[in-house]
Amino acid sequence: MSEAIAVLSQKGGTGKTTMVRSLADVFERLGMDVLAVDADPQGNLSDYFDADPNSHPTLGDVLQGQARAADAVHGRVVPANLRLAEAELGLAGKIGREVTLRNALRDLRRSKDLILIDCPPTLGLMTVNALVAATHAILSTEAQYFSLQGMEQAMQVLDLARDSLNPELELLGVCLNIANMRTRHARQTLEALRERFGDKLFRTVIRQSIVYAESAERAIPILDYRPEKGADYLLLTGEILRRLGKQEMLERLDELSAEVVPARAGATTG
Ligand SMILES: Nc1ncnc2c1ncn2[C@@H]1O[C@H](COP(=O)(O)OP(=O)(O)OP(=O)(O)O)[C@@H](O)[C@H]1O
Numbered sequence: 248m249s250e251a252i253a254v255l256s257q258k259g260g261t262g263k264t265t266m267v268r269s270l271a272d273v274f275e276r277l278g279m280d281v282l283a284v285d286a287d288p289q290g291n292l293s294d295y296f297d298a299d300p301n302s303h304p305t306l307g308d309v310l311q312g313q314a315r316a317a318d319a320v321h322g323r324v325v326p327a328n329l330r331l332a333e334a335e336l337g338l339a340g341k342i343g344r345e346v347t348l349r350n351a352l353r354d355l356r357r358s359k360d361l362i363l364i365d366c367p368p369t370l371g372l373m374t375v376n377a378l379v380a381a382t383h384a385i386l387s388t389e390a391q392y393f394s395l396q397g398m399e400q401a402m403q404v405l406d407l408a409r410d411s412l413n414p415e416l417e418l419l420g421v422c423l424n425i426a427n428m429r430t431r432h433a434r435q436t437l438e439a440l441r442e443r444f445g446d447k448l449f450r451t452v453i454r455q456s457i458v459y460a461e462s463a464e465r466a467i468p469i470l471d472y473r474p475e476k477g478a479d480y481l482l483l484t485g486e487i488l489r490r491l492g493k494q495e496m497l498e499r500l501d502e503l504s505a506e507v508v509p510a511r512a513g514a515t516t517g
């Protein structure tokens with residue numbers, strides 16, 4: 248069974264979707280067969296993958312029991328749209344409501360090398376489903392006031408998923424995202440995160456840059472659009488590979504880094 252990583256945060260706009268898209272791209276370039284799952288009715292990840300807005304079936308249909316997950320794979324993504332919100336409401340009163348996504352993805356976990364799940368900006372039933380379906384979780388946070396408080400809420404939901412339905416679930420790490428390290432506030436946030444999360448905090452900080460919005464708009468991965476910024480995601484991938492115990496892939500990552508950002512060669516394993 249492959250790993251499944253859910254990317255979540257307590258609030259909106261912390262760069263979750265961009266992270267899922269960018270990591271999916273890097274892992275693919277490393278030769279993995281990656282599936283991205285859009286668990287957000289906003290459908291941003293689906294857009295970023297340039298999925299046809301009329302794709303059918305989508306994750307909503309799968310969770311409503313009207314389609315198999317394998318049939319809802321369009322290209323490299325299981326897309327979502329507003330039907331997912333409907334499906335979530337429908338699940339609410341049902342027995343097994345928290346394990347629906349896990350059951351739906353079971354076969355794909357066997358056939359794919361890695362599954363990345365993009366959570367919505369709430370800690371509701373969809374995020375719980377993602378955490379129950381996942382082997383690992385990444386918490387994404389922005390350097391904003393109250394973000395630490397939000398992190399605690401996200402941690403509580405993670406603990407809940409682990410204690411009740413998914414004892415194997417592991418916090419892969421916490422990532423400071425969309426950060427402008429020139430500001431004192433961002434540096435203080437990083438320090439506070441380090442104090443709270445210790446080794447679980449990724450050393451890589453995803454720098455704030457307008458090129459992410461531009462690349463999303465054009466549905467082009469950041470490594471194609473602006474490789475020098477995408478280098479942050481190469482570094483993050485290096486940390487993720489180590490934490491997953493996939494050291495054997497680091498060499499390939501270094502080759503990839505040398506290829507796309509020659510100036511940074513050696514940075515991912517160094
Ligand atoms: N490193 C970055 N620097 C600057 N902008 C970024 C960065 N990463 C993402 N963004 C932009 O910030 C906005 C929010 O990003 P994204 O959609 O990935 O966040 P999200 O957490 O998925 O949001 P939501 O909670 O609504 O799902 C988008 O316009 C995106 O292009």
Ligand SMILES: [Mg+2]
Nearest residue numbers: 263264287291
């Ligand atoms: Mg999103």
